Amino acid sequence: MGKKAVILLSFYFLVTVNAYGKETIKLGVAGSHSGDLASYGIPSLRAAELVVKEINTKGGVLGVPVEILAEDDVCKPEIATNTATKLISRGAHVVLGHICSGATKAALSLYLDAKIIVMSPSATNPELTQSGRYPNFYRTIASDDAQAKLDVDFAINNLKLKKLAVVHDKGDYGKGLAEYAKKFIAASRKAELVLYEGVTPGALDYSALVQKILRSGAEGVIYGGYHPEAALIVSTMRKKGMKTYFISDDGVKDETFIKVAGSYAEGVYASGPKDVSKNPLAIAALAVHRKVYSAEAGAFYLNAYAATQCLLTAIEKAKSTNYEKIGAILHREYFNTPLGKISFDRRGDAIGVGFSMYQVKNGAFVEIK
Amino acid sequence: MVIRVNTIEKTVNWRFGNLLLVEVGSFILSLLWQYLFARREKMTKNNSAKYRAILSRFFSGKIRFVVGFAVLLFPFLLSTYHINVLTTALIYVVLGLGLNIIVGLTGLLNLGYVAFYAVGAYLYALLNHHFGFTFWICLPLGGLVSACFGLLLALPVMRLRGDYLAIVTLGFGEMTRLVLENWSDLTYGPSGISGIAPPTFLGITFGIRGTMIYLYFLMVAFCLLAIFLVRRLRDSRIGRAWVAIREDEEASRAMGINTSKAKSIAMMIGAAWAGMMGVVFAAKTTFVNPASFSFLESAMVLSIVVLGGIGSIGGIIIAAFAVILLPEYLRFLSDYRMLAFGCAMVVMMIFRPQGILPYHRRTYEFKEVHR
């Protein structure tokens, strides 16, 4: 009996001893830090690390250092709920994340229950702010209705296309964008929607889809989704000799897309966050990344940089980590960030950020004015 | 292992260190293998009687009280994360017990068990989302609807045996997932359903930690119920019918057992358990989407049943805990978790196929009394 008691007791102690360390402000960073969409999540993690390091050298927030709690959700909604639970139970005060709209949506109700503010640098699904269900959610990127409008307007007005196909990956982000695209095409009365299809991500090949696009006679494809599928669809189309225009979203505007699709990526259009590289804060942020990680910053880096700054500055200005107080500051104040001077509207969308169109020219994305 | 190619970055990574590792590693492993092989006969011999004696001594009287007390005390001493993991393990215990009825007792190789799990989860998600049905109403409903699903699967596979049965059930599982993914009007597709209400206790809603503790106790209760039911079923008429079907279907039919009815009942009961667990799962994670219900889940539950010992309750409990808890707590090995999993399955099958804690029907020995 004695031996068993000792074993049991030591087990208890082992599992209940948490890090009873110093008080810190805990910034949860949730996103795809591994997996095929890691190229979207890792730049945000790095942005948070750099901002936090700078703030800590200046004395931290409210006099205590900031601690990063990083959790990986691989951009999968079902894992995101676990991630959220973990961050909540680890005591995160605010959360930077998640990266993908689907994952963010899955986790938000948990954060709402726990009264934690969540700011995403990249989740663009409009419903997240427009439904009003998540008053704890903010983002430093414009939402997809703006993006879809840009894509459709570009296709119709700039490329002068009359027959459009809209394809999506059935996920929250891709399908959301596609639905808006469909709406805007119908409203424009200048072009016809000849095909509206969903594809399964991770499928072996999309030859059936490409056949359908060919048959529909579409002059351009507007794709809502991420770069792995887009790369495969584009290469399949080009291999079949199709010259159809391909216009996509910020889930495709990524270095990795060009690397995977290779020469087939040439000429592909994708919308993405407005280019702010002339902004001095942006230049500084990019330089820091180059110095510390010896590489160029990836997708959404500046958005995440801005978001981290907003969150931590808001805590400082609110003089507390209270949910309502931080929210009030975020709505009221303007923040100086690499994206410019931004604030947040009633619903949580950022005021002062937008999208622009890019095209792959000579192996790199170039902004089209 | 030696060469790693990345055609995205256009790099080739030569890792000659790994070459040495592979050489030496395979040499040592092959020696180990041959040694274990030679001892294989001794390993498969049944020491279960000895283990059972030890276990029953362990769980008697005072120890039982202490363990029970510990189980009750656990959630209040641990963080939410640990409770979450334990609850997940308990869910898999009940799933394992449910599949045990189909595979272990009746011998119907069902590789699509996850379909029933999904049905329960989505039932609760949809009813809660559209009509606000609460957890306690949906729990029995989930069981009922899943049982119907079980019947639906049982009907076409009645005539199939062995491997054909396996592949059809696998297909059934995959088809369920595909329907969930694509019938977006009904199921909201890959984006899933979020904001599912956690269970309430007489109208009181808890916070996150409270819900977790509540679910933990609920699962403990379910486990005990499941263990009780499986024990009773095993010794009942229908249980014996199942075992007879497993051993030899023709003979059982010849003996007058209605095999169709027995098989259907087995499928339905197993499905009902999975359905109820699905409801609990949906309540626990407050979010469901089709990706949580892939073949991998079925494979995991099947391995729990097989690794634990087909038909053995204690073994299944141990296996479920091992399969769920080990990867969580040995986080530093998390990358290698699936690798170890696959390896363990192969090794267990070769060296100890009867499972961790094999089940033996009670035998009575008649000893000659010398007069």
Add this chain to the structure above:
Amino acid sequence: MDYFWGLFISGLTKGSIYALIALGYSLVYGIIELINFAHGEIYMIGAFTSLIVVSLLLMEGMTGWGALLLSLIVAVIYAAAYGFTVEKIAYKPLRQASRLSPLISAVGMSIFLQNYVLLAQTPDFLPFPNLIPEISFLKRIFPLMTPAEIAILLTTACLMVVVTFIVKFTKMGMAMRAAAQDRMMALLLGVNVNRVISHAFILGSSLAAVAGVLIATHVGRVNFYMGFIAGLKAFTAAVLGGIGSIPGAVVGGLVLGWAESFGAGYISSDYEDAFAFFLLILILIVKPSGIMGRATQKM
């Protein structure tokens, strides 16, 4: 009409790949009545091996046909070695055991191989360079087919002939058929059944490797998970055609490829994967032994 033929050809292409993999399943099942779950992973390993070899060769400056063929040979040898080893480790010790044990072992092996490649390489989708050059006169004759598709069809057709030849006219083929018919009897008559089984695995794995390389060239990317889905569908094809039957595997593969292609093209591309299983359940209810299987099912 073009649409129809486009679908027909992509169905034919997919079906040929399924047929190649299904052959491996059938060969093995015929003799030891085991669903080799790890077979899909062998297919994936073949694709990965060829990716590695091709990348190396491209760095050295070799391009086109040569690189592809060389990588094919290496992939086949490598995959055959894997198949042989997997059999010796995971299946041979379990030959006397019940139905369930080797099946679980196979699933375990499949998981092991998948994650082994995942860890040794990368979880990303790696692009496979397009090595088959455009041959202009072929483009005029078969305007709807890409060179890769033509290559797949030709290769598969040749391999089918080769396999049929092996099974029908060589001593090893005869031994395989004998072992498939009645293993104990074959053993008693002096056939080295262990050797025969190893040969079946080697043959099956080689075919799967070829399929892997072909698909990698055609689709243009490889990923550690590709073996799982392909393996599942190919196994469905094998059962569809009658497991254990060689022509059955081919017929099953083609039927499945067409069903998927036409189903996706005319009905709905969402449920593409479901058509395979739906068809399977249908056939199994109507004719449980598959399209070309033996009427009396060996239990």
